[in-house]
Amino acid sequence: MLKIHQLHKSYAIGDSSLHVLKGIDLNVEEGEMVAIMGSSGSGKSTLLNIIGMLDEADSGEYILDELPIKNLTEKKAAVYRNKFLGFIFQSFNLINYKTALENVALPLYYQGLKRKERQEKAMFHLGKVGLADWAKHLPKELSGGQKQRVAIARALAANPKLLLADEPTGALDTKTSYDIMAFIQQLNDEGKTILMVTHEEDIANMCKRIVRLRDGVIMEDKKVNQVRAEQYV
Amino acid sequence: MFKFLFDRDTWQEVFDSFSKNKLRSILTMVGVWWGILLLIGLLGSARGLENSFNRLFGSFATNSVFVWGQSTSKPFKGFQEGRQVSLSLTDAKKVEENVEGIEFLVPRNQNQASVVRNFLSGNFGINGDYPLLDQVQKKKLIHGRFINQNDINDNKKVVVISEDAYKQLFEKDEMPIGEYIEINKINFKVIGMFENGNVNMGPTSDMHIPFTTFQQIYNQGDQIGWMMITGKPEYDIKQIEEDAKLLLKNLNKIHPKDKRAFGSFNLGKEFDKVTGFLIGMQFLTWFVGIATLIAGVFAIGNILLITVKERTKEIGVRRALGATPFEIKRQIVVEAVFLTIVAGLFGIITGGWILIGLDAAFGQGDDATIVNASVSIGVVFIALVILVILGTLIGLIPAFKATSVKPIEALREE
Numbered sequence: 001m002l003k004i005h006q007l008h009k010s011y012a013i014g015d016s017s018l019h020v021l022k023g024i025d026l027n028v029e030e031g032e033m034v035a036i037m038g039s040s041g042s043g044k045s046t047l048l049n050i051i052g053m054l055d056e057a058d059s060g061e062y063i064l065d066e067l068p069i070k071n072l073t074e075k076k077a078a079v080y081r082n083k084f085l086g087f088i089f090q091s092f093n094l095i096n097y098k099t100a101l102e103n104v105a106l107p108l109y110y111q112g113l114k115r116k117e118r119q120e121k122a123m124f125h126l127g128k129v130g131l132a133d134w135a136k137h138l139p140k141e142l143s144g145g146q147k148q149r150v151a152i153a154r155a156l157a158a159n160p161k162l163l164l165a166d167e168p169t170g171a172l173d174t175k176t177s178y179d180i181m182a183f184i185q186q187l188n189d190e191g192k193t194i195l196m197v198t199h200e201e202d203i204a205n206m207c208k209r210i211v212r213l214r215d216g217v218i219m220e221d222k223k224v225n226q227v228r229a230e231q232y233v
Numbered sequence: 234m235f236k237f238l239f240d241r242d243t244w245q246e247v248f249d250s251f252s253k254n255k256l257r258s259i260l261t262m263v264g265v266w267w268g269i270l271l272l273i274g275l276l277g278s279a280r281g282l283e284n285s286f287n288r289l290f291g292s293f294a295t296n297s298v299f300v301w302g303q304s305t306s307k308p309f310k311g312f313q314e315g316r317q318v319s320l321s322l323t324d325a326k327k328v329e330e331n332v333e334g335i336e337f338l339v340p341r342n343q344n345q346a347s348v349v350r351n352f353l354s355g356n357f358g359i360n361g362d363y364p365l366l367d368q369v370q371k372k373k374l375i376h377g378r379f380i381n382q383n384d385i386n387d388n389k390k391v392v393v394i395s396e397d398a399y400k401q402l403f404e405k406d407e408m409p410i411g412e413y414i415e416i417n418k419i420n421f422k423v424i425g426m427f428e429n430g431n432v433n434m435g436p437t438s439d440m441h442i443p444f445t446t447f448q449q450i451y452n453q454g455d456q457i458g459w460m461m462i463t464g465k466p467e468y469d470i471k472q473i474e475e476d477a478k479l480l481l482k483n484l485n486k487i488h489p490k491d492k493r494a495f496g497s498f499n500l501g502k503e504f505d506k507v508t509g510f511l512i513g514m515q516f517l518t519w520f521v522g523i524a525t526l527i528a529g530v531f532a533i534g535n536i537l538l539i540t541v542k543e544r545t546k547e548i549g550v551r552r553a554l555g556a557t558p559f560e561i562k563r564q565i566v567v568e569a570v571f572l573t574i575v576a577g578l579f580g581i582i583t584g585g586w587i588l589i590g591l592d593a594a595f596g597q598g599d600d601a602t603i604v605n606a607s608v609s610i611g612v613v614f615i616a617l618v619i620l621v622i623l624g625t626l627i628g629l630i631p632a633f634k635a636t637s638v639k640p641i642e643a644l645r646e647e
């Protein structure tokens with residue numbers, strides 16, 4: 001699914017530069033569910049953003065679904081983001097003047113689907129996250145968990161191969177977090193590849209593999225026995 | 234692109250974005266609206282004033298000069314200074330024959346006289362005139378006719394009266410033509426009545442009687458009060474005035490440098506002044522109008538820039554979902570253009586109302602100060618196009634900013 005080799009990334013801060021990723025090697029196969037962990041500032045988000053083509057690495061190799069990601073035009077990148085990738089953010093990033101349904105339908109708009117088709121698909125995905133009744137509501141009328149589920153529905157709408165989530169449960173309480181995790185696990189069961197950044201060990205243990213970053217390199221990379229979230233729900 | 238413009242979703246996006254950013258949209262529109270409104274209001278009123286001046290001068294041949302005798306200021310050829318100078322028909326004839334570029338020369342006389350009709354009376358300016366006057370100072374006749382050559386030849390006791398004089402001497406709705414009025418105890422038959430002019434150039438002209446009749450009843454002999462000279466269009470009326478005066482000084486044995494001997498009023502010169510004033514005013518209007526437009530555009534720019542951050546984040550989200558930079562810019566351009574066009578049209582409409590209001594308040598009647606206040610469609614169109622272009626360019630600033638950085642940077646904006 002994706003291959004990363006000797007990936008480097010630094011940020012310029014004033015005159016000096018901050019070397020955040022110092023040679024990352026990572027392979028992820030289709031159908032995996034990987035948790036990326038590490039202390040704050042260890043570069044988890046940076047890595048995820050590069051994988052999601054929201055950011056660019058300074059050097060190193062990154063191949064996504066056989067396609068080397070290097071010096072893509074922004075237009076091409078947009079197409080890949082649209083077709084291959086689904087994003088789930090910690091702060092949901094819903095567009096606040098659009099209803100839940102419109103938010104979910106937005107990636108389909110950029111796919112060029114017809115309005116009716118968009119509405120149907122979006123409705124289907126909203127139903128999947130259990131929010132069919134909330135389709136006409138604005139984000140501000142939804143709870144945090146509901147917002148995150150709308151965001152998940154949106155990430156799923158374009159049927160991406162790879163789902164990227166940066167602390168998807170970071171803004172939610174434990175119970176809601178497990179709700180969301182149960183849902184993400186279900187998606188993984190259905191075959192979606194999932195990469196998520198998290199701080200919480202219990203959440204990480206609900207994945208199938210944990211990658212730990214420290215000082216810009218991968219310190220540990222191990223498979224785990226997945227803890228099912230349903231049992232807590 | 235056409236498909237895009239006629240796509241319901243495009244407009245859905247536009248309206249969503251407006252309803253979201255109500256304040257911003259309204260402020261932007263107010264900026265544009267105000268600019269257009271002021272431009273139209275100013276240009277329209279300037280045009281209205283110009284029209285009213287044109288109408289005021291319209292009944293006069295504007296390349297004319299009035300010349301009359303005063304008193305000398307220099308001794309000459311044995312004459313003392315302070316000698317009274319008066320013009321004569323002979324002078325008039327000489328000037329007409331010898332000065333180049335004269336189209337018409339109208340000798341005129343005037344006196345004040347009390348006029349009586351039945352029990353009504355008043356004091357009026359009585360003019361002795363040739364039919365020619367009607368050519369250079371068009372009279373709008375309501376009834377009857379102006380003096381003709383027969384009246385002159387036969388020294389007829391006929392009179393053409395002004396509407397004002399009519400109001401003083403006649404009952405309402407009475408027909409004046411054929412009635413007699415008494416001027417200086419002599420009966421005159423009314424043959425015409427004219428509309429009061431907008432401006433009275435020179436002495437008040439309430440009544441006109443044949444020149445020859447005037448000579449007779451006032452025993453004027455050859456003397457005339459003043460002469461009115463009209464130049465041919467291709468001649469400079471100021472030159473004609475100078476030539477005529479020089480000739481007149483020569484004929485009347487007056488020092489060529491004597492400035493006081495002849496008085497004159499050059500309508501052409503005055504008209505030029507007014508024209509200059511109008512041009513100045515138009516320039517000012519344009520200046521103010523364009524400055525306002527620019528201010529309006531800056532207002533738009535300011536407001537759009539204030540919301541750059543908010544929009545940048547949204548644009549980041551859209552890009553993460555797969556929007557290409559082109560799609561994003563296109564959407565913002567449509568928004569900006571739509572916003573400015575709607576506001577601009579609104580400005581045009583309200584500007585039109587203002588002009589209608591001005592017309593109702595100041596544009597009615599003969600002495601209106603603003604006549605037919607209007608703006609040409611071309612000007613309005615150009616202003617609108619400029620606004621739209623500027624609005625678009627300014628709308629593109631946040632769009633460019635948000636699409637030129639990596640999506641993650643746009644997303645990071647809070």
Ligand SMILES: Nc1ncnc2c1ncn2[C@@H]1O[C@H](COP(=O)(O)OP(=O)(O)OP(=O)(O)O)[C@@H](O)[C@H]1O
Nearest residue numbers: 011012013018020039040041042043044045046047
């Ligand atoms: N745009 C940027 N400019 C400069 N420095 C940055 C930028 N983005 C991140 N950094 C720095 O890079 C380092 C890694 O950031 P990153 O966001 O990847 O950390 P993280 O592991 O996601 O941390 P957290 O758990 O707090 O989210 C941090 O020290 C951060 O300050």
Ligand SMILES: [Mg+2]
Nearest residue numbers: 044045046166
């Ligand atoms: Mg992070």
